[in-house]
Structures are given as structure tokens and as C-alpha cells.
Amino acid sequence: MSAAAGTATLPPWPRCDRTRAWGALAGHWQAHGRDLDLREAFARDPRRFESLSFAAPEVFADLSKNRIDLAAMRFLLDLARECGLESRRDAMLAGAVANATEGRAVLHTALRAPRGAATPFNAEVHAVLDAMLAFAEQVRERAARSGTGDADSLTDIVHIGIGGSDLGPAMAVRALEAFRHRRLRLHFVSNVDGHDIAPVLAALRPERTLVIVASKTFTTQETMANAAVARRWFVAGAPAGADIANHFVGVTTNLKAAAEFGITRTFGFWDWVGGRYSLWSAIGLPIAIAVGSAGFRELLAGARAMDEHFAGSPLEANLPVLLGLADLWNRNFHGYTSRCVAPYHQGLAHLPAYLQQLEMESNGKGVDLAGEPVPFATSPVVWGEPGTNGQHAFFQMLHQGTDVVPVEFIAVKRPAHEHPDLHAKLLANCLAQGQALMLGKSVDEAAAENVPTAAADLDCAVLARHRRFPGNRPSTTLVLDALTPRSLGALIALYEHRVWTSGALWNINSFDQWGVELGKALANRLLPRLDATVPGAKLGDAAGLDGSTAGLLRRLTST
Numbered sequence: 001m002s003a004a005a006g007t008a009t010l011p012p013w014p015r016c017d018r019t020r021a022w023g024a025l026a027g028h029w030q031a032h033g034r035d036l037d038l039r040e041a042f043a044r045d046p047r048r049f050e051s052l053s054f055a056a057p058e059v060f061a062d063l064s065k066n067r068i069d070l071a072a073m074r075f076l077l078d079l080a081r082e083c084g085l086e087s088r089r090d091a092m093l094a095g096a097v098a099n100a101t102e103g104r105a106v107l108h109t110a111l112r113a114p115r116g117a118a119t120p121f122n123a124e125v126h127a128v129l130d131a132m133l134a135f136a137e138q139v140r141e142r143a144a145r146s147g148t149g150d151a152d153s154l155t156d157i158v159h160i161g162i163g164g165s166d167l168g169p170a171m172a173v174r175a176l177e178a179f180r181h182r183r184l185r186l187h188f189v190s191n192v193d194g195h196d197i198a199p200v201l202a203a204l205r206p207e208r209t210l211v212i213v214a215s216k217t218f219t220t221q222e223t224m225a226n227a228a229v230a231r232r233w234f235v236a237g238a239p240a241g242a243d244i245a246n247h248f249v250g251v252t253t254n255l256k257a258a259a260e261f262g263i264t265r266t267f268g269f270w271d272w273v274g275g276r277y278s279l280w281s282a283i284g285l286p287i288a289i290a291v292g293s294a295g296f297r298e299l300l301a302g303a304r305a306m307d308e309h310f311a312g313s314p315l316e317a318n319l320p321v322l323l324g325l326a327d328l329w330n331r332n333f334h335g336y337t338s339r340c341v342a343p344y345h346q347g348l349a350h351l352p353a354y355l356q357q358l359e360m361e362s363n364g365k366g367v368d369l370a371g372e373p374v375p376f377a378t379s380p381v382v383w384g385e386p387g388t389n390g391q392h393a394f395f396q397m398l399h400q401g402t403d404v405v406p407v408e409f410i411a412v413k414r415p416a417h418e419h420p421d422l423h424a425k426l427l428a429n430c431l432a433q434g435q436a437l438m439l440g441k442s443v444d445e446a447a448a449e450n451v452p453t454a455a456a457d458l459d460c461a462v463l464a465r466h467r468r469f470p471g472n473r474p475s476t477t478l479v480l481d482a483l484t485p486r487s488l489g490a491l492i493a494l495y496e497h498r499v500w501t502s503g504a505l506w507n508i509n510s511f512d513q514w515g516v517e518l519g520k521a522l523a524n525r526l527l528p529r530l531d532a533t534v535p536g537a538k539l540g541d542a543a544g545l546d547g548s549t550a551g552l553l554r555r556l557t558s559t
Contacts, residue, residue, distance in 0.1 A: 028072055036069060054319050058491065072329060077315050083504070085505070086315070089504075095110075107119075112280055140184070159187070159189070161251075166214070172284070172492075179292075211247060212248075214285075217252070221523075251267050253268045268282065302487055327498065336405065340408065344430040360379050360382055388426065400470070404474070410478045410479075416483065434477055436471075439469075443468045451467070530556070542554055
């Protein structure tokens with residue numbers, strides 16, 4: 001479903017390091033920012049929390065434990081204005097070509113616009129949305145009949161995709177577990193490694209399973225390989241009368257390829273929907289099946305509220321912009337190479353993996369829009385795990401390691417379970433970790449403590465140095481009142497616009513992903529050397545390969 005959103009391109013604008021504001025930021029960092037101590041900053045300014053906390057739809061953010069001051073924020077806002085951030089945002093939202101290397105508009109926000117809104121492709125978007133949600137309700141009705149003996153009932157959904165076609169839906173379904181249809185189990189398969197799909201299918205009955213194959217082109221290697229396995233499993237195990245057309249559905253624009261596969265029911269989307277921004281489209285079918293059409297519309301509504309905040313709020317109160325500016329400050333001035341995301345809610349367990357793609361695939365670029373190498377760092381490494389699990393894994397390094405890693409905590413005020421004592425412990429740990437990173441512990445404080453577990457013959461001064469926490473380590477805390485479809489939609493949209501902000505200031509293309517192409521091409525060339533069933537196969541042939549790859553190939557194909 002390809003359509004041109006318009007021929008306008010984004011207006012030219014200066015790269016961040018070629019502005020007057022950048023020089024002012026560099027001077028401020030040298031004079032004040034480099035040595036800013038958070039403990040002293042709070043002591044000097046009792047209102048620091050109020051000055052550096054911001055509210056947006058469904059999300060509250062505390063930036064006060066970042067190593068930034070109000071003067072730096074003002075210089076960063078000057079930078080945004082000098083770079084034309086507002087006009088560039090407005091042009092992108094209006095449908096200008098924002099993905100210059102592929103000549104495409106970037107309109108995932110149009111997928112969240114209500115019916116009748118003055119946004120590009122509104123009628124087409126809602127036609128697909130209505131059809132997709134109607135089908136989702138049909139699937140939920142089939143699930144409601146499970147256990148009744150109805151031959152058309154369903155118990156399981158297997159979603160096959162990869163990248164944005166998998167990470168977004170898998171993350172959202174996990175996050176919205178409290179709202180999920182209780183008679184349906186959802187399984188996500190992405191890896192071409194057979195160890196991913198084999199145990200899933202082994203536990204299911206074909207006649208009670210719906211398979212969703214999500215691939216825009218219906219040619220994605222990993223997805224189509226897994227889809228072929230699922231089709232063979234279904235044909236071999238389904239009883240008479242069960243057909244592929246009733247148990248497979250495609251999310252694709254390639255209707256011909258889907259029909260050749262045996263899929264007759266498909267839902268499409270547009271070339272202006274990037275993979276990592278696609279959960280709002282028909283790619284979100286498993287989310288809609290899980291939480292229902294009303295829940296999916298709430299997800300869209302939460303994202304839409306954040307879109308309106310991003311589009312209409314002044315920069316000084318615009319949370320996605322402020323977070324993007326803080327990210328630039330941390331990356332380009334403090335030099336932090338990674339950011340840890342620690343959601344203190346088990347439902348958000350897959351959020352760090354989703355954000356890895358969103359940020360690192362978007363902003364992991366080394367040239368600007370003109371193709372010139374950028375002389376500054378771009379995307380940080382994004383990683384993390386839910387609290388409190390991470391506290392017993394990698395928080396040791398965060399507190400006492402040699403690298404300073406900003407941490408992003410996500411707290412949810414109200415749980416969806418009936419164990420208030422557990423939730424109080426969870427929130428106490430979330431607040432304590434941010435406090436500990438900032439305050440630290442001095443050698444004198446450590447020496448004054450009694451430590452029963454310490455070695456009896458260890459010198460007290462040595463032990464105190466081991467137990468010192470340097471502190472002054474930055475963190476951000478995001479707070480949701482509850483994890484619901486609406487708040488999740490707002491949170492995801494917040495991250496999308498935040499990533500765009502830093503990418504726009506760096507003047508890079510946040511919407512292409514050429515970096516994934518080379519590995520794919522080389523894998524296709526190597527496949528005939530590893531799979532005897534591939535046409536033109538030359539099993540184990542190492543001719544023309546570099547020494548390492550040739551040696552590994554021989555090792556892997558030898559009998």
C-alpha cells in the first residue's frame with residue numbers, strides 16, 4: 001500500500017555543532033557542567049525537583065537527578081530553536097519527506113489520529129483499522145467458544161515476524177497482560193533459529209491455533225522460513241476440514257505472495273510506516289486480539305494525546321523534546337556511552353529490547369543528512385532489565401563501576417494485582433536505587449558501619465574503600481499512574497518523539513536502517529554453502545571467503 005504523502009521535503013537547517021548555541025553549551029559545560037555535583041545542586045536549590053520535573057499526558061518525568069542545571073537547559077532550548085526544531089517537527093507531521101534516503105514521508109502519527117482528523121490518509125487508515133479490529137473481535141469470539149466443542153474455536157495465537165513486526169506487539173501484549181483475553185494464549189516467534197518455533201508448535205493443536213504472518217513484503221527471510229515451518233506443521237497435524245485460509249492471516253502489502261502461500265485474509269499498511277513504528281498499524285493485530293478493539297483504540301488514544309503534546313506544547317514544557325535535549329547533553333558533553341532502562345513493573349520486561357531497536361536503529365548513524373561524517377557521538381547503547389531483577393545482576397557496575405551509566409527508572413503508582421505489600425517493596429527499591437546513585441557513600445561513612453559479613457582479618461580502611469559508593473551518578477525517573485492501554489500508548493509515543501528530537505538535532509536520518517542490509521546480503525551468499533537443499537548449493541565451499549569465515553564454514557560443515 002504505497003502512497004505519496006506529498007513532495008515537500010524538510011526545510012534545511014544547521015547541524016547542532018555548527019550553531020552558536022553549541023558553542024555556548026560547550027563553554028557552559030567546561031565552566032559548570034563537567035563538575036556539577038548533584039548533592040551540592042540540591043543543597044543550593046531547594047526547588048530543583050520542581051524546576052526539573054515535567055508532566056505530559058499519562059507520564060510524569062523527574063529530570064532533577066541528571067547532571068544538568070537550568071542554565072544548560074536554556075542553552076539546549078536555544079540550540080533546538082537555532083536548529084529549527086519546531087518547523088522541522090511541523091513539516092514532518094504534515095507529511096513532508098522526512099526519510100530523505102528513501103524518499104518517504106514518516107507518518108506513524110497519522111495512524112493514531114481520530115476519524116475525520118485533518119491528517120494525511122485519514123480515511124484509508126481508518127478503513128484498515130476498522131477491518132483489522134473487526135477481525136480481532138471475531139478471533140476473540142472464536143476464543144470465547146473454546147472448551148465448548150465448537151470446531152471453529154481457538155485457544156492459541158502464533159505471531160510470526162521479526163524486528164519491528166515482532167518487538168512492538170510482543171512488548172505491548174506482555175505489558176497489557178492484565179487486560180488480555182483469558183481464553184487466549186499468545187506466542188511470538190521471531191528468530192530463524194528453530195529452537196524458537198519448535199517448542200511453541202509442539203505444545204499446540206493446529207485446529208485450535210491461528211497463525212499471523214507479519215511481513216510488509218512477504219519476503220523477509222526469517223519470517224517466511226518460520227511461516228513455512230508453521231504451514232508444514234499445520235498441514236501435517238490439522239484434522240480434515242481445517243484449512244489454512246481459516247487458520248492463517250497475513251499482515252502484508254504483497255497480496256500475491258500471501259495468496260501463493262495459501263493466505264487469503266490480509267491486512268496491509270503503507271510505505272510511510274517504518275517497522276519500528278508499526279505497532280499502531282495492522283502489525284498491532286495481536287495486540288488488538290489480546291486486549292480487544294476498545295483496548296487497542298485506547299492505546300491509540302494515549303499515543304495521540306502525546307502526539308498533540310509534542311506538536312503543540314512550547315519547547316520549555318514539551319517532555320519528548322526536553323528528554324531528547326537531555327539525551328544530547330549526556331551523550332555529547334558528558335560523554336556517556338550507554339543508558340540503562342530499568343522499568344519497575346514486570347509488564348514492561350520487554351520494553352528495553354523494544355527501545356533498543358527504536359533508538360539504536362533510528363540514531364545509530366555515522367553520517368548526517370548530507371552524507372558527511374558527523375564529528376560527535378550519536379546513539380548510546382540502550383539496555384536494561386526490570387527492577388528488582390537488575391539490582392541482583394548489573395547494578396553493582398552502575399553503582400561502583402568505572403563507567404558512569406545514566407539510568408532511566410520507570411515506576412507505576414498503582415499495580416494491577418492485589419498484593420500491596422509487594423508493590424510497596426517494589427516502589428521502595430525503585431526510589432532507593434535513584435537515591436543511592438546520586439548520594440553514594442563516602443569512605444568515612446563506610447568505615448563507621450558494622451559489616452558482619454566482612455572478613456575478620458581485613459583492614460578496616462581497606463574494607464571501607466571497597467564499600468565506598470562514588471555517587472553523583474545521574475538518573476531519570478518516569479512515573480505512570482497505572483499501566484493501561486492508554487498510558488502505554490503515551491509512553492511509547494513519548495519515546496518515539498524523544499528519539500526523533502536527538503536525531504533531528506544531530507541532523508541524521510532517524511528513519512532509514514541501511515546498517516541491517518550488508519549482513520543480510522552476505523547471509524544470502526553464504527546460505528548455499530551451508531544448506532544442500534538450496535538451488536545451486538555448494539556445501540562447504542569456502543572459495544573466495546576471508547580466512548576466518550572460511551575456517552568457520554569448514555568447521556560447521558565438516559562431518
